[in-house]
Amino acid sequence: MLQKGFYFKNFLILTFVLSFQFLQAQEVNCSCFVEGKITDKHTREPIAGAMIEISVQKKATFSDKNGKYRIENVCEGKYEMKIRILGYDTQKLEVNLLHENTHDFRLNESEIHLDGINISAKRIESVSGNEKQLDAEQLKKMTGQNLASILTSISGVSIIQTGSSIGKPVIHGMHSNRILTINNGIRHEAQQWGNEHAPEIDPFLAKQITIIKGAKSVRYGPDAIGGVIIIEPNELRHLDSIKTEINHFSMSNGWQNGISGIVESSSHKINGLDWRLQASTKKGGNVATPNYNLANTGSQEFNYSIGAKYSRKRTDINAFFSQFNSKIGIFSGSHIGNTTDLAQAIGREKPLGIYTPESFTFKINRPYQDIQHSLLKLKLNQQLRNNQNLQFTFGQQYNFRSEVDALRGDRNTAQVFKINTNTLEVLFNHKPFFKNIAGNIGLNGLYQYNISTGKILEPQKSNVLIPNYTNFTIGAFWIERYVKGDYELEAGIRWDKRFLDVYYLERLQSQVTSDEFTNQSITNTLSISRNFNNRLKVGYNFATAWKPPVVSELYSDGVHHGSAAYEVGELDLKSEKVIENSVVINFADKFYQFEVLGYFNYLKNYIFLAPTGNSVLTIRGAFPEFKYTQTNARFVGFDISNSWSKFQKFTLSNQLSLLWADDLERNQPLIFMPANRSETNLTFKLNDFWINEVMLNHRLVFKQNRTPTSSIFQNPAESSFLNLIDGDYMAAPDAYNLFDIMVTKDLKFKKTDSFKVIFECKNILNTVYRDYLNRFRYFSDEIGRNISIRTNIIF
Amino acid sequence: MKKLGIVILSIVLGISACKKDHEVGHENELITTIKLNFKNGNDTKSFAYKDLDGDGGMAPKVDKISLKPNINYDLTVEFLDESKTPAFNITDEIKEEADEHLVVITPSSVAIGTFTYADKDVNQLPIGLMGKFTSKLAAEGTLKVQLRHQPPINGKKTKDGTATPGSDDANINFEIEVK
Known part of the structure; x- marks a missing residue:
């Protein structure tokens, strides 16, 4: 669902900082290891007790109190790695433990490497699980629609329309001033009161949308009676090229017709x-x-x-x-x-x-x-x-x-x-x-x-x-x-x-x-x-x-x-x-x-x-x-x-x-x-x-x-x-x-x-x-x- | 490829320069008064519908129209905004855009009288700011005055001489008595 096959369950989204390193692949090539550190995206605290699993290889480990983990003796191959911890969303990550040039059987040991893959991570918003996400992959399939129509793909969310181009999201029957929109970390303040006033947000910029179905006033303040819509672009990160x-x-x-361009570096x-x-x-x-x-x-x-x-x-x-x-x-x-x-x-x-x-x-x-x-x-x-x-x-x-x-x-x-x-x-x-x-x-x-x-x-x-x-x-x-x-x-x-x-x-x-x-x-x-x-x-x-x-x-x-x-x-x-x-x-x-x-x-x-x-x-x-x-x-x-x-x-x-x-x-x-x-x-x-x-x-x-x-x-x-x-x-x-x-x-x-x-x-x-x-x-x-x-x- | 991306982005950015400073346009138009002038020779009787505080608030003041039977009146209709000083005459604006407007005058029964148009817009369609009202026998009822606004839609004219297209900018009933 998310890029590179991340999956969300329902708790949290996390991102991790992992780094993969291959040391010597021997003839059997089963001496690879994966190691890294798991931290919370916002607080950057290490996350202890996360389970990291490569199920096909029947390997699993827990991160230690510093958030570090290491899985050893993994054979070369393409695996799905699962990272699980309570309070955060389960994630699946595809790991390719292969040399780039796969048909070259005479692998040069020193060439086998994967640079640090940086994954940022975030706490889930709601412990009880009454939240849902739309990730970048899902959003790609809906470009051109207005924000509210995009959200109707989530159960419990419907739309109030004024014609075909104006749409307001409705969560569990509540809308307008009873729904709070957090756009890029800021409480969206506009003319929410009118049924014909659609949220003034560009859906092209959104790379992840989280919907909390239910009251979330304690964190976000008054008005979050029916639910909260959290819209986020991707985090800015270090890139070597454009x-x-x-x-x-x-x-x-x-x-x-519509077109959107994003350039980052x-x-x-x-x-x-x-x-x-x-x-x-x-x-x-x-x-x-x-x-x-x-x-x-x-x-x-x-x-x-x-x-x-x-x-x-x-x-x-x-x-x-x-x-x-x-x-x-x-x-x-x-x-x-x-x-x-x-x-x-x-x-x-x-x-x-x-x-x-x-x-x-x-x-x-x-x-x-x-x-x-x-x-x-x-x-x-x-x-x-x-x-x-x-x-x-x-x-x-x-x-x-x-x-x-x-x-x-x-x-x-x-x-x-x-x-x-x-x-x-x-x-x-x-x-x-x-x-x-x-x-x-x-x-x-x-x-x-x-x-x-x-x-x-x-x-x-x-x-x-x-x-x-x-x-x-x-x-x-x-x-x-x-x-x-x-x-x-x-x-x-x-x-x-x-x-x-x-x-x-x-x-x-x-x-x-x-x-x-x-x-x-x-x-x-x-x-x-x-x-x-x-x-x-x-x-x-x-x-x-x-x-x-x-x-x-x-x-x-x-x-x-x-x-x-x-x-x-x-x-x-x-x-x-x-x-x-x-x-x-x-x-x-x-x-x-x-x-x-x-x-x-x-x-x-x-x-x-x-x-x-x-x-x-x-x-x-x-x-x-x-x-x-x-x-x-x-x-x-x-x-x-x-x-x-x-x-x-x-x-x-x-x-x-x-x-x-x-x-x-x-x-x-x-x-x-x-x-x-x-x-x-x-x-x-x-x-x-x-x-x-x-x-x-x-x-x-x-x-x-x-x-x-x-x-x-x-x-x-x-x-x-x-x-x-x-x-x-x-x-x-x-x-x-x-x-x-x-x-x-x-x-x-x-x-x-x-x-x-x-x-x-x-x-x-x-x-x-x-x-x-x-x-x-x-x-x-x-x-x-x-x-x-x-x-x-x-x- | 990367250059292409930058080119596309700059084109998109270039398409729209920043929006001008948002000036609040003119104030909302408000019709507070509709005046009917019935003229017979040198004798002119005027009846008005006035709602000076706009929608809601105090109830409008409506004169009762009183006419003599079997007389051919010259009828003129005026629309005013009397919430401003001096009062703003909306009738002139309607004249300017006569091809988008139609005044419709309907007695509740033909026994009261009949209205015929006496003015035409550029397309030879009636406007209704001027007309003839012929009263009949002694009767009582209502006289409905409508100002239909029939602006062009996506460049196409909509006014066709009937009341059907458009929407009401004014729609009131006078009580009328012929005796």
């Missing part, structure tokens, strides 16, 4: 300086459903990043800058003035002819979204004595979003949001106590300000969706991890306090009103896991998390762009709190793997938007009124995966995601929750054939039958223009089946390290379907067949 990676994709649907002049430059660009035109094209659905993206690392003795300094730019056309047929327009659009079998043009164009008209996100990161890692370590991470982010509506003239900008965020984290990893306990103490600070109008303290307009505000949050945490034998235990506690100051103009007033909110909370976590015979692992996780109400939930007062709803905030909202319990059972045999993650989350004061039954009369017509309100909610679900494989050539796997989300006060399901889903995948690996891998995929999304039955608010006064069906404009769409095929070919050239070509056809049968979580399901079908070709070249 390494280049080029990724390209072309897709038939919408003629989308190390400075020859300054010892210890490594650098990387990356840029990507993407352009697509109008996409098509099986039966018609969709007008104004093009998108453009341009992103770049610069990273550098300077290491000297015990100090590492990291600097990183990235910028994300995107312009996304919003389907013209979804542009509605009011509820009457919406009702008419819903009533039509297919969008009007003018919204489904025959001809194709790349042009993006109004309405569209124009987005920019910049991130600057500075990190200092100082290694202290006694294996202790101190880290300072500073991040600065600027998020710009303008949503341009189809208004008159070229002079009107619908909504502009500008948000600035500064974050600082100080992390101290202390030396291990009593050999088995390791942990860290951290401090977090965040200062954020949003300007929608005028200056922060001097707003100019009253009709803004989000008022000006400043947000100052501080937090402190302490986490310890205890590992002994087959047991592992983690416990942590955290305190956070948020100061939110909001500045706005009341309607028709020129005097600035300011409100102040202070919220604080303590969260804690306890995880425990046990390994049985390295085949069965059982983990349990308990966590609490919280989220103070965000500005949009408190202050919304207006028609939400494009959604034909008049949204009203509620100033009296209390903080949301979650208590999470989850169990992970993982069984792995030679041919069979099984994993089940069961979760039971209780959310106190769950904030959601619900129709009041009233309509608000505006000059554009009547709009149904939606109000933010709170309830106690329960999220129960299972992610079940099964995988059978035979001789590493044939793999059949299935992932099932099930969720029951209920409003406990009204005893009915919550609205807008992902439907149950099953994904089956059949993979053939054909090593000596003209293609290397064939993958067939089937996705079945069930109909969401669990929708609310009674209204949330008590006063449905008048009947509005639109009859709401279970709190929605339209009943949930039917179940659907999708089939995809993917063929991979690895080409070998002298000058390239790797040359991969991937051919894919999505929705082979051109199935017509609509998805419950696509906000455009009222207007149009989902996109149809899409044939794509991807290349990945590393040299």
